[in-house]
Amino acid sequence: MQFVIVSVVAGNPKPRSRTLDAATRVATAVTGTAPDHTIDVIDLGAALLGWGDPDVAAAVRSVAESDLVVFASPTFKATYTGVLKLFLDQFETGEGLRDVVAVPLMLGAGPAHALAPTTLLSPVLSELGATTPAPGLYLLDSTYETDGRAEEYAERWGRALVRAASR
C-alpha cells in the first residue's frame, strides 16, 4: 500500500482554495499519507484554453501515472467548474485515466447539491477510463475541516479505494 502514488487535482478559479485543501485532506484520510502530486488547475492559466502546452502536458502525465487521484471542484451552477472541465478535456477519452482510481469530490455552500459528485463528476472520470469504486463525496465548504465527513468517507470507502489502486 505504501507504493500507491496519490495525486490531487483542484479545479477552483481561486488558487490555494479550500477546494484544494479539502482534496488534500480527503486524499490523506483515504490513503494514510500526504499526496505525492498536487495540481492546482488554475496555475496552468491560459494554456488550458488550447492544446499542446508542455506544462499542461506534464500535469496531465503526472495525473495519468498516479494510482489514486482526488478530483475536486467547488459547486458552480449545480455542477463542477469550467476550470476543472478544461483540465479534464485535456485527457484522452477512454484511456487518459486508465488504471487510475478516481475519487470525485465537490464542495458547496449548502446541502442541495450533494448528488453532483456521483451523478455529474463521476461519469466524466469514467469516460476517461478511470476506475471509480466509491460514490462521490460532497463536503460543505464552511464545515469540512471539522465535521468529520471526510473521515467517515475514508472509513467507509478507504479500503476499497486503496485496494483498487494497489497494483
Next chain:
Amino acid sequence: MQFVIVSVVAGNPKPRSRTLDAATRVATAVTGTAPDHTIDVIDLGAALLGWGDPDVAAAVRSVAESDLVVFASPTFKATYTGVLKLFLDQFETGEGLRDVVAVPLMLGAGPAHALAPTTLLSPVLSELGATTPAPGLYLLDSTYETDGRAEEYAERWGRALVRAASR
C-alpha cells in the same frame, strides 16, 4: 476467485427476456462462470408494489449476499425500467448493496442511450452502497449475442471487477 458469489438481476416486464440473457452472458464473461443466482424481477409480480413480501425479501437477500451482481434493464424512456426500479426500491439506502460489486447493464434498440447505464443506473446502485469500479455497459438488443461488446467489456474491466469482489 472461484469463491465469488455472482448474481444477475433483470428488470424487464417480459419474463425470460433478452435482457436476462445478456446479463447472464455479461456475468459469465466477467467472472468466467455462470451466475449463482438469477432474479427475473417480473416473476415477483404484484408483491413488488408493496413492502414485506417474503419472496421479494428472499430475492433482495440473495442479491445483498452476492459479491458481484449484474443489474440489467432494457432502455425505456431513455433510462432503466420502472420494473427494475421497483426492485431496487426494496433495498436499504446506503446499506442494501454494501460489499456488493455492481455492474450496470442496459440494452437498447439504438446507440443513442449509451450513456444511461453510467449516468443514470450506476448512481442508484451507488446510493444503495454498492461498489461500482467500472462504467456501465450498454448493448444493442439486436446484436449483443455476436458483436463482441460484452467480451470487450470483460477484457477491459473484468480483472478490476473480480478483484473488487474478492474478499
Next chain:
Amino acid sequence: MQFVIVSVVAGNPKPRSRTLDAATRVATAVTGTAPDHTIDVIDLGAALLGWGDPDVAAAVRSVAESDLVVFASPTFKATYTGVLKLFLDQFETGEGLRDVVAVPLMLGAGPAHALAPTTLLSPVLSELGATTPAPGLYLLDSTYETDGRAEEYAERWGRALVRAASR
C-alpha cells in the same frame, strides 16, 4: 386560462400520500384552480406491470389530454420511484406527452436531493414529448404545507407554465 385542463400524477406506493397532497397544492398554486384529474398511480395496482389494461389506458389518456400536469414522486434511492416510472413507461416515446406542459415535483426528507427533479425526472418527461419550461421543484415532506416554497415556485414560474399550456 380558465380552459387549461390540469392533472396531477402521484407515484407513491402508499395511496393518498403527502406526495399526492403536495402535487395538488402545486397544481393549484400554479394554475389558480384545483386539478381536473388526479391519478394516484398505486390505485392502478398490478396492471401497471403489464400492457394493455383498460384502466391504465384510461389514466394514460386523461394525462395525455391534459394541458398541464404535475408529475410527483417521493425520493427513493436519490431519484423518483419505481411506481412512478412504471406509469411513465406506459406512454409512447416522444409522443405520449406531446402538447402537455409538465411540472416535475419530488419530495424528500432532507435537502440533499434537491437536484433530482430537474436532472432526473425532467429528462424522462422530455423524452415523452412534454414541454418543460420550468425547472423541477423539490419540497421537504415535513414542511411543504407551510414553508411557502410551492407558492414561491408558482410566483416565479406560474406565468410561464400557464402561458405554455394555453392553446
Next chain:
Amino acid sequence: MQFVIVSVVAGNPKPRSRTLDAATRVATAVTGTAPDHTIDVIDLGAALLGWGDPDVAAAVRSVAESDLVVFASPTFKATYTGVLKLFLDQFETGEGLRDVVAVPLMLGAGPAHALAPTTLLSPVLSELGATTPAPGLYLLDSTYETDGRAEEYAERWGRALVRAASR
C-alpha cells in the same frame, strides 16, 4: 415575433467552429431570422479564467438581455466543454438567464451522446434561471448541414420556443 432578440453562444476551443455554424443554423431555423448576437466564447480568451473582465461582462449582458439563446458545445468526455462551462460560470445563479428561453445544443462524432444536451446541459441552463421548454438537440458534426435534423427540431419545437420567448 419579429421583436424577439436572438443570440447564439458557442463553446468550442476552436474559433469559427462547426459548433458555431450549427448553432447559427438552429437559431435561424427556430426563429426564422439570423441571430442578433453571436458569442464565440473562445474569443474572450484568458479573461474567462477570472472575474470582472469588461469584455466578458458585455458578452454576459448581451446574452442575459436576449429573449432566446442557443447554447452550443461539441461533446468532450461525454458532456459539454470546459470552455462553455467557463462562460456559464460567469452568470448569476438563478437569475443570470431569467426571462431567457434557452436551447441546449450539442454536436458529436457519433450518436452515443444524444442524451447529453437534455440531461447535462439543460439542467445548468435551468440553474441559471432560463426557461427551457424544449428538450436539447444533438447533431452529428459530420452531417448536420444536410441531414435535416435541425429543421425537424425547429418544426417540432419552434412554435413553443418562440411563444415562450415573446414578451
